[in-house]
Amino acid sequence: METVIVVEDIIKRYGDLAAVDGVSFKVYKNEIFGIVGPNGAGKTTLVECMEGLRIPSGGFIRVLDLDPKADGYKLRQLIGIQLQEGLFPDRLKVNEVLDLFAGLYSRSVAIRPLLEKVGLLDKADGYFDSLSGGQKQRLSIAVALVSDPQVVFFDELTTGLDPQARRAMWGMVSSIRDAGKTVILVTHFMEEAERLCDRVAIIDRGRIVALDTPANLISRIDGGLRINFWLDDLSIVTELENIKGCKLTVSDQDITIQCADRRVVDEVKRVLEHNNCNFHDFTVSKPTLEDVFLSITGKEMRE
Numbered sequence: 653m654e655t656v657i658v659v660e661d662i663i664k665r666y667g668d669l670a671a672v673d674g675v676s677f678k679v680y681k682n683e684i685f686g687i688v689g690p691n692g693a694g695k696t697t698l699v700e701c702m703e704g705l706r707i708p709s710g711g712f713i714r715v716l717d718l719d720p721k722a723d724g725y726k727l728r729q730l731i732g733i734q735l736q737e738g739l740f741p742d743r744l745k746v747n748e749v750l751d752l753f754a755g756l757y758s759r760s761v762a763i764r765p766l767l768e769k770v771g772l773l774d775k776a777d778g779y780f781d782s783l784s785g786g787q788k789q790r791l792s793i794a795v796a797l798v799s800d801p802q803v804v805f806f807d808e809l810t811t812g813l814d815p816q817a818r819r820a821m822w823g824m825v826s827s828i829r830d831a832g833k834t835v836i837l838v839t840h841f842m843e844e845a846e847r848l849c850d851r852v853a854i855i856d857r858g859r860i861v862a863l864d865t866p867a868n869l870i871s872r873i874d875g876g877l878r879i880n881f882w883l884d885d886l887s888i889v890t891e892l893e894n895i896k897g898c899k900l901t902v903s904d905q906d907i908t909i910q911c912a913d914r915r916v917v918d919e920v921k922r923v924l925e926h927n928n929c930n931f932h933d934f935t936v937s938k939p940t941l942e943d944v945f946l947s948i949t950g951k952e953m954r955e
């Protein structure tokens with residue numbers, strides 16, 4: 653496998669805070685590499701070091717064999733960076749935005765096919781401020797692709813979008829990989845990472861706590877099943893914790909139990925019913941990347 657990005661022991665400090673605290677990984681050509689974790693984990697700081705937009709306090713980075721710090725100009729001709737929504741002037745038309753960005757690069761793709769690819773051809777003459785949230789995000793994807801980059805960085809691409817627009821965006825990101833490019837996808841949506849990424853680095857407090865394919869990460873959790881419900885009264889928790897094979901987490905009144913098989917599910921129900929507990933919204937599901945995060949860090953992803 654061809655290595656496109658090497659990150660070795662990267663540290664980025666802001667005063668006393670180590671926002672990125674000794675992170676190492678490689679990204680291979682033509683994969684979607686996910687960087688996931690809660691807000692404030694250090695994801696944006698990390699990718700911006702890879703893009704050459706922030707200077708690490710220590711460590712080593714090579715992107716396409718270039719040092720983002722020393723070879724920043726050369727590197728930015730080869731990578732695509734998705735800019736956050738709202739960064740384009742309201743009274744600029746969609747095709748003018750793309751012409752403007754195309755002009756910044758020594759090479760660029762034809763604008764019309766690009767607009768067609770992101771589904772904005774009929775909006776080519778529309779003003780930026782007439783676009784919906786999803787359309788603005790699609791324009792930011794087009795801007796990231798205008799230089800025909802080998803590596804594309806997306807940071808929270810789908811934040812603020814409704815589920816339908818989010819799914820449309822997922823299709824677009826997959827098609828970028830299918831076109832032979834390498835994608836770095838930063839997200840705090842675990843479901844998005846699970847669906848899209850070939851490999852995922854889970855970041856918490858500036859460190860990688862796990863790195864693997866979503867399927868391998870999920871299969872590593874002891875429990876094959878996840879039980880969720882909530883209780884009016886938490887006094888039963890100790891008894892539930894004592895059930896063999898039951899890994900229990902409490903957050904306010906919400907109970908999450910990870911377990912290996914159906915028998916534990918039946919036993920949990922039996923204990924609840926036997927003690928006349930008021931339990932609500934009892935569901936059993938297969939584990940997800942959210943559960944991986946919970947099982948590694950002991951806390952929920954969602955704030």
Ligand SMILES: Nc1ncnc2c1ncn2[C@@H]1O[C@H](COP(=O)(O)OP(=O)(O)O)[C@@H](O)[C@H]1O
Pocket residue numbers: 666669671689690691692693694695696697698
């Ligand atoms: N320019 C900055 N100056 C000081 N602290 C910063 C700066 N940028 C980010 N931070 C802090 O670094 C931590 C990581 O931030 P960030 O990389 O934006 O995380 P994420 O993208 O995972 O939400 C946070 O605690 C944030 O407040």
Ligand SMILES: [Mg+2]
Pocket residue numbers: 695696697807808
């Ligand atoms: Mg961020």
